[in-house]
Amino acid sequence: MSEPTQDLKDKAATLAEALPYLRRYWGAVMVIKCGGAVLLDPAIQSSVLEDVTLLRYAGMKPVLVHGGGPEISEMMRRLGKEPKIVEGLRVTDAETMDIVQMVLVGRINQQLVAAVNQQGGRAVGLSGRDDRLVIAVKHAGPVDLGQVGEIEEIRPQLLLTLLQEGYVPVVAPIAAGRSGETFNVNADHAAGHLAGALGAAKLIILSDVAGVLRDRRDESSLISTMTVNEAQKVLDSGAVEEGMKPKIEGCLSALRSGVERCHIIDGRIPHALLMEVLTDVGIGTMITG
Numbered sequence: 001m002s003e004p005t006q007d008l009k010d011k012a013a014t015l016a017e018a019l020p021y022l023r024r025y026w027g028a029v030m031v032i033k034c035g036g037a038v039l040l041d042p043a044i045q046s047s048v049l050e051d052v053t054l055l056r057y058a059g060m061k062p063v064l065v066h067g068g069g070p071e072i073s074e075m076m077r078r079l080g081k082e083p084k085i086v087e088g089l090r091v092t093d094a095e096t097m098d099i100v101q102m103v104l105v106g107r108i109n110q111q112l113v114a115a116v117n118q119q120g121g122r123a124v125g126l127s128g129r130d131d132r133l134v135i136a137v138k139h140a141g142p143v144d145l146g147q148v149g150e151i152e153e154i155r156p157q158l159l160l161t162l163l164q165e166g167y168v169p170v171v172a173p174i175a176a177g178r179s180g181e182t183f184n185v186n187a188d189h190a191a192g193h194l195a196g197a198l199g200a201a202k203l204i205i206l207s208d209v210a211g212v213l214r215d216r217r218d219e220s221s222l223i224s225t226m227t228v229n230e231a232q233k234v235l236d237s238g239a240v241e242e243g244m245k246p247k248i249e250g251c252l253s254a255l256r257s258g259v260e261r262c263h264i265i266d267g268r269i270p271h272a273l274l275m276e277v278l279t280d281v282g283i284g285t286m287i288t289g
Contacts, residue, residue, distance in 0.1 A: 021278045029199060030062045030204065031191050033064075036069045049115045052064055053116055053121040071108060085242070091145050092146040092147045113170050124162055124168070125170050126172070134154060138177075191254075192252070195259045202277070203263070207244075216239075222285065225286050235248055
């Protein structure tokens with residue numbers, strides 16, 4: 001019998017390393033938010049969805065929440081509208097709301113569902129309007145952002161039913177209003193609220209940066225771990241850029257609702273999700289209660 005190669009030995013050791021995590025998170029809900037910038041690269045998208053499907057087959061219950069900001073902005077420009085972003089939120093008039101729904105629900109959501117199903121998963125596409133899953137009110141602030149919503153309530157029963165039956169829910173961040181309105185809500189905020197309502201073990205936000213940085217121009221200044229209080233201080237200091245602010249806010253919302261740990265990691269790294277969930281090392285920034 002031939003001697004196994006070192007490569008095979010390393011693969012076996014990696015699988016063995018995963019055992020405690022497989023045991024710990026068997027049956028646990030994992031809310032995974034994938035930003036639009038990460039999804040633009042087909043190879044990265046394929047890696048992320050392969051990881052999501054593997055977690056489902058390994059006995060976990062992943063819920064995928066997606067953004068789509070770059071594609072929405074591109075479609076707006078193609079239709080002659082210039083995107084406007086205020087404090088990380090898209091100004092959303094009625095015409096922009098139609099574009100947001102077309103891109104998020106009609107295109108990106110269905111692409112992700114098809115890709116997960118192609119990997120062997122059982123994905124179902126949803127928006128927050130389905131069964132009034134996400135209920136929002138109009139964003140209050142000094143600037144009128146149009147149909148931008150602040151999440152008021154999550155009604156998770158539909159997701160819990162789908163998870164119990166073995167499906168992978170793929171959720172677009174569109175919310176319902178109390179009086180039948182439609183709101184555009186931030187995907188990071190939606191992921192944080194959903195993680196809390198589902199009693200998730202983890203919220204994992206896949207971004208196009210390494211994690212939370214002390215100096216936004218220097219990736220070597222990565223903050224590996226933070227507590228809720230430390231993360232709140234970083235937010236209050238104004239040191240984080242606009243795109244990172246809602247990610248930290250989403251994590252804090254989840255942690256304050258009972259989620260054990262939140263992670264902001266670089267989704268551009270192949271199989272970053274598996275590294276974070278199933279290995280000893282982990283990557284990016286972890287925020288804990």
